[in-house]
Amino acid sequence: MAREKTISNNNSRQPSAGNRSSRSNNSASSQSGSPDPAQRTDTAPRSKQASDGAPLAASGLAPGTLYIVATPIGNANDISLRALQVLNAVNSVACEDTRVTARLFARHSIHTSLSAYHEHNAEKALPRLIRRLKSGETVALVSDAGTPMVSDPGYRLVRACIEEDIPVTTLPGASSVLAALVLSGLPTDRFFFGGFLPHKQGPRRALLESFATIPSTLVLLESPRRLATSMADMAAVLGERDAAVSREITKLYEETRRGTLQELADAYAGGVAPKGEAVVVIGPPPDRPEMDDGEIDALLATALKRASLRDAVREVTDVSGLPRQIIYQRALAVNNKVNGDD
Numbered sequence: 349m350a351r352e353k354t355i356s357n358n359n360s361r362q363p364s365a366g367n368r369s370s371r372s373n374n375s376a377s378s379q380s381g382s383p384d385p386a387q388r389t390d391t392a393p394r395s396k397q398a399s400d401g402a403p404l405a406a407s408g409l410a411p412g413t414l415y416i417v418a419t420p421i422g423n424a425n426d427i428s429l430r431a432l433q434v435l436n437a438v439n440s441v442a443c444e445d446t447r448v449t450a451r452l453f454a455r456h457s458i459h460t461s462l463s464a465y466h467e468h469n470a471e472k473a474l475p476r477l478i479r480r481l482k483s484g485e486t487v488a489l490v491s492d493a494g495t496p497m498v499s500d501p502g503y504r505l506v507r508a509c510i511e512e513d514i515p516v517t518t519l520p521g522a523s524s525v526l527a528a529l530v531l532s533g534l535p536t537d538r539f540f541f542g543g544f545l546p547h548k549q550g551p552r553r554a555l556l557e558s559f560a561t562i563p564s565t566l567v568l569l570e571s572p573r574r575l576a577t578s579m580a581d582m583a584a585v586l587g588e589r590d591a592a593v594s595r596e597i598t599k600l601y602e603e604t605r606r607g608t609l610q611e612l613a614d615a616y617a618g619g620v621a622p623k624g625e626a627v628v629v630i631g632p633p634p635d636r637p638e639m640d641d642g643e644i645d646a647l648l649a650t651a652l653k654r655a656s657l658r659d660a661v662r663e664v665t666d667v668s669g670l671p672r673q674i675i676y677q678r679a680l681a682v683n684n685k686v687n688g689d690d
Contacts, residue, residue, distance in 0.1 A: 409437050412481050414509050415488040416502070417441075418495040418521025422598035424455050431519050432456055439485040442477055444500060448492045465489070467501045474505055481514045495523045498541075524597055525567050528627035531604050532592035535632060538564040545570060545578055552578065556585040560671045566630040575626050576616040582630065583609040587666055590631040595624040636669040644668060644675070648682045657683060 409415070415434050420426040435441060435458050442465035443449040449462055465473045481487055489496050489505060496502040509516050529536055540562050546552045559566055570578050572595070582591070591612055594604040603622075605612060609630065616622075639647075647667060651660035657679055665675045 409434065409486045410515060411484040411486065413486055413515040413517060414477075414481060414505070415486065416496050416506070416516065416518040417488045417490050418519060418523065419449075419452060419490050419493060420598070421493045421522045421524045421527065422596065422602075424452060426522050426598055427452075427456070428519065428521055431521060432458070434519060435460060435488055435490075437486070438488045440480065441488045441490060442473070442505070443490045444492045449490060460488075465501075465505065470501045470504055474508055477505060478508055478512060478514070481509065482512065493522075493524070495521065498523060498525060522598075524569075524594075524625075524627050527597045528592070528594040528604075528629050529565070529567055531594050531597070532565075532629035533606060534565050534590060534592065534629055536565065538632075540564050540566050542566055542568045544568070545574075545581075547574065549577065549581060553581050553585050554673075556581060557671045557673055560586055561633065561669070564632050566628075566632075568628045568630070570626045570628055572621045572623060572626060575622065576613070576619070579609065579613040579616050579628070582628070583613040585672065586630060586633075587669075589633065592629045593626050594629070595622055595626045597627070599624075633669055636667075639668050639670075641678070644670070644678055645682050648675070648679050649686065652679070652683055652686065 415438060417431050417434060418428075419431070435453070435456075438460060440461045440463055441449065442463050444464070444466045446462045446464055453459070453462075463473065463477075465477065477487055489502055491497075491500050491502065497506065506516055508514075525541055529539060540559070542555070542559060545568060546555060568578075568582075575593070579593075586609060589609050590607070591609045592604055592606045593612055593616075594602075596602045601623075605615060607615070644664065647664045648660055651663050655663065661672060661676050661679050664679070665672045668675065
């Protein structure tokens with residue numbers, strides 16, 4: 349593991365988003381900052397009781413609008429002034445886990461009511477949110493951490509709003525995907541976000557094989573419990589690529605490990621599962637000259653003379669850079685031809 353390096357950020361000793369402190373943040377009460385894209389100019393008294401469709405003039409928000417608000421991914425201070433303003437001004441906030449968002453709200457002295465909206469209650473909660481928005485209320489959508497709709501069901505609410513001609517706007521901010529990408533030291537000009545990998549090895553390897561020829565950096569999410577086995581599968585399927593694993597980003601024990609996929613797989617194998625969800629960033633496939641079918645078949649025929657079908661497929665997959673399934677199908681055909689089968 350000569351190339352593997354660990355970077356720990358022990359200088360950022362700011363309280364995390366899970367801190368239960370109720371200390372007030374001065375920016376939470378500030379009303380300065382960039383105006384909302386749909387800001388009103390009238391000065392009628394503010395009212396958060398807009399179920400009858402009455403304008404929320406003094407809040408600076410557009411009635412009947414869904415606000416998609418990014419929240420911190422670890423450090424509770426990583427929230428924008430505008431996010432604090434909007435979360436204080438909307439009628440209600442839809443969130444994944446009310447307990448998690450309540451801790452963030454306590455830290456920043458936000459008292460807006462919360463309602464749960466997540467994968468398990470979306471079927472019932474979504475129509476209620478649409479009714480509230482159509483009545484003129486303003487609603488903010490947040491996730492437990494980071495930007496909503498990156499690996500959560502928020503997109504269904506946005507799609508429903510679009511279908512109902514309900515205005516939608518966003519307040520950009522923290523994202524573990526982008527944070528890990530810029531920490532990785534790998535190419536950032538083009539990347540593919542693959543989300544969480546399947547829990548079981550078979551489907552996981554099949555999905556990784558479908559990613560193998562994507563000519564860009566890959567960004568994947570993984571739980572700490574499955575990180576070791578997933579890294580082993582990434583190394584087996586994707587081959588010798590540079591990669592980085594980031595976890596606890598913006599927190600006290602932030603860590604980024606860098607190395608090849610195999611080096612990182614070895615580092616996590618057999619050890620205690622790390623804490624915190626991991627973001628795995630994998631470099632693009634190496635540039636290889638394109639091979640035609642005849643060249644691939646010739647390589648397979650040579651490899652099959654001295655190796656098993658499985659080993660021959662692995663060898664030619666590494667050389668060609670093509671997905672394993674494609675090489676496997678060609679290897680079967682070559683093997684049948686060598687053995688005289690039709």
